[in-house]
Amino acid sequence: MNPLPAEEYLHKCTTACAGCTSSLSLRYVLKAAGPDTVLVVPACCTAVIQGVYPDTAMNVNVYNIAFAAAAATASGMAAAFRRAGKQTNVICYAGDGGTVDIGIQALSGALERGTDFLYICYDNEAYGNTGMQRSGSTPAGAITTTTPGGKTDAKKDLDRIVAAHDLPYMATACAAYPQDLYNKVKKALSIPGPKFIHLLSPCPPGWRYAAERSVEMGKLAVKTGLWVLYEREFGELRINPVSKAAMKRPAPLEDYLGPQGRFRGISDAAQAALVAGMEKNHRRLLAEEAGEC
Amino acid sequence: MLTIATGNKAVAAAAREARPGVVAAYPITPQTEIVEQLATYVTEGSLDAEYIPVESEHSAMAACIGASVAGARTFTATSSHGLLYMHEMLFWAAGARTPVVMANVNRALGPGWNTWAEHTDALAQRDTGWLQVFVGSVQEAYDATLMAFRISEDERVLLPVMVNLDGFTLSHITQSLETVEVGDFIPPYSLPHAIDVSRPRGYGTLTPPEAYYRFRWDIERSMRASREVIRETEQEFARRFGRVYGPTEDYRCDDADVLVVALGTLGKEAEVAVDLLRDEGVKAGSMRLRWLRPFPALDLAGRDVVVIDRDYSFGFGGVIAHSIRSTTRTEPFSVIAGLGGQEVTYDDIARFVRQREAGAESWFGVSD
Numbered sequence: 001m002n003p004l005p006a007e008e009y010l011h012k013c014t015t016a017c018a019g020c021t022s023s024l025s026l027r028y029v030l031k032a033a034g035p036d037t038v039l040v041v042p043a044c045c046t047a048v049i050q051g052v053y054p055d056t057a058m059n060v061n062v063y064n065i066a067f068a069a070a071a072a073t074a075s076g077m078a079a080a081f082r083r084a085g086k087q088t089n090v091i092c093y094a095g096d097g098g099t100v101d102i103g104i105q106a107l108s109g110a111l112e113r114g115t116d117f118l119y120i121c122y123d124n125e126a127y128g129n130t131g132m133q134r135s136g137s138t139p140a141g142a143i144t145t146t147t148p149g150g151k152t153d154a155k156k157d158l159d160r161i162v163a164a165h166d167l168p169y170m171a172t173a174c175a176a177y178p179q180d181l182y183n184k185v186k187k188a189l190s191i192p193g194p195k196f197i198h199l200l201s202p203c204p205p206g207w208r209y210a211a212e213r214s215v216e217m218g219k220l221a222v223k224t225g226l227w228v229l230y231e232r233e234f235g236e237l238r239i240n241p242v243s244k245a246a247m248k249r250p251a252p253l254e255d256y257l258g259p260q261g262r263f264r265g266i267s268d269a270a271q272a273a274l275v276a277g278m279e280k281n282h283r284r285l286l287a288e289e290a291g292e293c
Numbered sequence: 294m295l296t297i298a299t300g301n302k303a304v305a306a307a308a309r310e311a312r313p314g315v316v317a318a319y320p321i322t323p324q325t326e327i328v329e330q331l332a333t334y335v336t337e338g339s340l341d342a343e344y345i346p347v348e349s350e351h352s353a354m355a356a357c358i359g360a361s362v363a364g365a366r367t368f369t370a371t372s373s374h375g376l377l378y379m380h381e382m383l384f385w386a387a388g389a390r391t392p393v394v395m396a397n398v399n400r401a402l403g404p405g406w407n408t409w410a411e412h413t414d415a416l417a418q419r420d421t422g423w424l425q426v427f428v429g430s431v432q433e434a435y436d437a438t439l440m441a442f443r444i445s446e447d448e449r450v451l452l453p454v455m456v457n458l459d460g461f462t463l464s465h466i467t468q469s470l471e472t473v474e475v476g477d478f479i480p481p482y483s484l485p486h487a488i489d490v491s492r493p494r495g496y497g498t499l500t501p502p503e504a505y506y507r508f509r510w511d512i513e514r515s516m517r518a519s520r521e522v523i524r525e526t527e528q529e530f531a532r533r534f535g536r537v538y539g540p541t542e543d544y545r546c547d548d549a550d551v552l553v554v555a556l557g558t559l560g561k562e563a564e565v566a567v568d569l570l571r572d573e574g575v576k577a578g579s580m581r582l583r584w585l586r587p588f589p590a591l592d593l594a595g596r597d598v599v600v601i602d603r604d605y606s607f608g609f610g611g612v613i614a615h616s617i618r619s620t621t622r623t624e625p626f627s628v629i630a631g632l633g634g635q636e637v638t639y640d641d642i643a644r645f646v647r648q649r650e651a652g653a654e655s656w657f658g659v660s661d
Contacts, residue, residue, distance in 0.1 A: 035490060035493070036490050037490070038363075038488055038490070040359070047499065048499055050495060050498060050499075051495065051498060051499070052498065052499045052500070052501060053495070053498045053499060053500040053501065053504050054498075054504070055495075055498075056493075056494070056495035056498060058493065058495060059493050060490070060493050061488050061489075061490060061492075061493050061494055061495075061496070062493075062494075062495045062496065062498070063359070063362065063488070063496045063497065064495070064496060064497035064498060065355060065358070065359075065385065065497070066355070066381050066382060066385055068351060068381075069351065069352065069355035069358075069382060069385075071352075072317075072347060072349075072351070072352030072353075072355035072356045072359070073355045073356065073358060073359035074359060075317070075345055075347070075352070075355075075356045075359065076315060076317055076345065076355065076356030076357055076358065076359030076360035076361070076363065076365075076367070077359035077360060077362070077363040077488075079314075079315050079317075079343035079345055079356070079360055079363075079365070080314060080315055080343075080359070080360040080361075080363035080364050080365035081363050081364075082343075083314050083315070083343055083365060084363075084364055084365075088488075088490055105348060105349060105352075106348070106349070106351070106352050106355065108348065109347060109348030109349070109352055112348075113345065113346065113347075
């Protein structure tokens with residue numbers, strides 16, 4: 001186990017909401033990445049919580065860029081740095097809207113071109129920065145300001161889209177498991193080429209639960225099996241033991257859905273769709289890990 | 294070295310001579326030859342650059358911005374719909390003060406699909422904070438591209454520069470070309486706000502009104518300062534390489550009673566019309582507008598002016614005619630001609646001059 005470094009690159013003066021797991025995640029990401037790092041941030045919560053000019057809460061360079069442009073900007077940066085002989089980490093830190101929706105074209109292009117960068121999608125399953133509108137990553141049944149009756153479509157399977165690019169390293173993680181997140185970022189940054197990490201980011205105001213329960217929500221997402229922790233290194237899938245255990249003996253889904261206002265009054269059909277999607281995902285991952293696909 | 298080249302090949306040759314570190318580009322007719330040529334240069338090793346074959350023009354400009362701030366000289370090229378797709382990132386490049394140089398091969402906008410020359414694509418970007426120059430010959434396409442790097446990267450400017458050349462009528466025609474060895478005409482790339490990991494900074498952070506307007510004013514201040522930088526650069530270019538450029542290219546203007554103002558190849562065509570009119574005893578001149586941004590101060594006092602716009606602002610008028618009207622004390626005769634590659638000959642231009650009517654607007658082939 002790598003001990004987490006004491007150095008902080010995300011200071012305490014952010015304007016993040018109480019219980020924000022995307023900033024908690026970023027704290028661990030930056031501990032793993034260290035000072036020789038540039039964060040590329042499109043429009044997302046991180047664009048507004050990093051501080052107001054001329055101040056910044058970040059102790060690394062942060063390059064803010066237009067909503068759809070993070071991965072392409074990283075392509076240019078990585079090309080210029082590598083050309084100059086610099087090994088500077090180029091990390092995109094983008095929300096789910098900027099990744100699964102408006103930014104997916106640039107992400108796909110950068111992955112396909114073999115850009116030497118790490119793309120991290122912190123996924124709070126809606127457009128959080130603008131007040132929780134539905135995104136392609138919102139799960140079925142969730143209430144957002146643009147799905148007041150609950151979302152009728154399923155969550156877009158970003159990871160399978162990314163995996164189709166056959167990149168050297170991709171992983172899922174969650175700030176509720178900080179050591180795992182830290183280790184995955186460390187490993188990703190040790191590998192040349194395109195890397196991708198998908199973070200589940202429980203969001204108290206968006207998901208409508210009490211702010212002090214963020215870590216608990218992250219753990220429940222994993223223990224119910226809805227969020228599976230894994231990594232895929234050069235095509236080799238390794239599911240985290242905690243997720244393997246959850247697949248065998250999942251915590252009751254109600255423990256996760258119950259405290260979240262966004263799932264209040266969720267229909268039986270939507271809940272069944274969530275479970276069916278989850279089980280399909282488990283079957284696929286287990287089969288892949290067993291070498292059956 | 295004296296050679297022959299198309300407008301596109303001339304732009305690519307000039308871009309290579311400027312030694313960009315990163316080229317990020319996406320093909321589009323009629324610009325494609327530029328990016329093909331640059332990719333070939335990189336593959337054959339005559340250009341030591343990273344060529345990023347992006348998946349869109351939006352990403353082309355984003356990649357150029359990222360590379361520029363990470364310490365590389367950058368170049369890209371586009372046209373028409375590609376330029377419009379970049380629109381958001383054009384503002385970003387100017388606001389981020391990244392000296393990206395781009396060739397734009399002027400082309401009409403759909404629908405319907407039309408790949409021929411028109412200037413509306415570039416004129417629709419006039420408020421983005423880019424410097425814009427329009428060229429009229431293969432040689433000028435080469436020279437303006439070289440000068441663009443020096444102007445853009447000057448610390449008094451640090452704004453991106455767009456070099457505009459007409460689709461097909463310049464991009465695909467072959468003329469003689471004198472290439473140069475640029476030497477130290479373009480100094481090494483040095484961006485004062487390049488990313489330095491030993492100095493963590495927030496770029497483009499949330500910016501409140503009292504700071505934001507200062508950044509906007511700073512763009513305008515640099516735009517104004519760019520007039521002098523352009524003048525110096527064009528003078529230095531003339532001293533080193535012998536070819537003279539200015540805010541306009543004036544042909545037989547000194548004693549002219551009537552001036553034709555146009556952009557690009559129509560401005561060159563106007564020179565032939567001027568000769569024709571002079572033979573008839575009409576004291577005409579051609580003032581081909583080269584720089585659109587910064588817009589030059591033109592002295593047109595006491596003369597009739599015929600403006601040919603290969604563009605249109607619907608519900609308003611020809612963009613150049615209105616620019617001339619608002620910056621000079623003249624009431625030009627506004628001719629809208631050449632849209633979507635409409636054929637406009639020197640005979641037509643001579644006729645515009647003969648039939649001029651101050652303050653009126655005429656759509657060539659429609660209302661005349």
